[in-house]
Amino acid sequence: MIRRQYPVRPLPRRFSEAAPAGSSCASASRPQLAAPSIGIYSRVGNKGTGTEKGRGCRLCVEMYLVGVLLLWACGAAHALDNDTYWGERERILAQEQVAILGQDQVLTAEEQVVNSLLMKAKMLEMDAGFESLNYLPAKNFLAVREQIEASDVFQIVRMMPKGVALHLHDTTLASVAWVVEELTYWENLYMCYTSEGQLLTKFMANPDASCTWQLVSEVRATYPSDDVFDQELVEKFSLITANPEEKYPDINSVWQAFEHGLIAMTGMVMYRPAWEAYLYRVLQEFAADNVLAIEFRGTLPPLYEIDGTELTPADSVAVYRNVSQRFIADHGDEFFSVRFIYAPTRHVDVETVWNYVTIAKELRSKFPDFVAGFDLVGQEDLGLPLKDFLEPLLSLSEGEVHVPVFYHAGETAWLGMSTDENLIDALLLNASRIGHGYAISKHPQAKQMAREKDVAIEVCPVSNQVLMLVPDLRNHPVASLVAEGFPMVVSADDPATWGAQGLSYDFYEAFLALGGAKADLRFLKQLAINSIKYKQPGRRSQS
Structure with missing residues (x-):
């Protein structure tokens, strides 16, 4: 056995007298040292002459240095031998391994077979990325989506059950290609551009004078082909592009494009018959991705009829519920629940x-088993913080009707700003879950509070990357939370905006980037279980 030693320098005689002859560091107790202070200097020689005071000061410094050198010498003499070193290393790594999210899950014999295949594919993909630097989670999803779809890991993830999608937004869920191929070919759909260049769409029996409306069918006929026009619409309704870095050079530009796409499509899909077809299609796409249920947020723009009549918020939600119930009746063997979270914009005043x-x-009150609760949405960095709306938000838990809350909070790279401090407010306001919330990794007290209250964060990795909040998902703050087993779910946010469907793309990114090399099938299984655990139950009991 080779014992690695570091030379111990001989001490000056005065220093060596501090330890008895023949004593060893192994048997000596470690002194607790504090740096010498002005108070020590004054006490040593406060009754003597200036010379005595100087001697006292030097003696104090020498005694302090003796202790420092003894600590250094003892540490050197206790260098680990090979066996101890490797044992300690294995112990530390084993402790870290068991802390990873999902490591306490037990896999069945069948799941172990799947895990073996999954991890083999994962290691091949990670090794290739390490060598070539072409690691897909490190690149903008918009540029590598097709490569992800060709991944063996993605194909396996796609076949897996994924539980419940808990963080989604209403008008960005059905694939944009379907919207263009289906809804934009309906009769009576008009379009126009505002003076600022914003595209608007709306179904009307007779166009009003609010804009220079043209029938979509007539505009399409002026293009070289339907495909050329349809591709232009896809780009207007989404962020899909082959060159995201060039088209969206900074966070504000990509958010502006994102919001313009929402505005462009909302008028079309809020037409009641269009919304019914749209929501049914959403549920089809999530069910096809092996998702069992969804909770989706919506700003609740009023649904309208062809004559312009607008439905009340309650009547609009009744349509949401009826479509959901119809889909569940048609697909009861593969889908079991839809819930709605009323989530209007935060860019408003207190009134x-x-x-x-x-x-x-x-x-x-009217839809206790369909309406799950309340949230505020919009780009958090540019919106007002939750604390500015404290009185109305506190009132949500008062009175006969209690409204659960699921606030967006901490969706930011900043620290010490009102945006990341929204996390504190969300927890104090008893949020059931926190939307995004990854800035919690920088707030130890908020993190502890969330653990104690068992409040999960809703992680949307693809969204965070595309919207330029976390460019390389290996550096996502949530990776450290995964390593600690912090409560979380993974969801898709606005999948249609970047050409995704269901949860598979986000599960893939989380598996390869947030979980690292050692997260296996147990990690994915835990995410699915968490999504069911943190799903908001209705007032009536639910199995």
């Missing part, structure tokens, strides 16, 4: 939030 609260309580 408007009071109105939100009134609507939320009405909806929760």
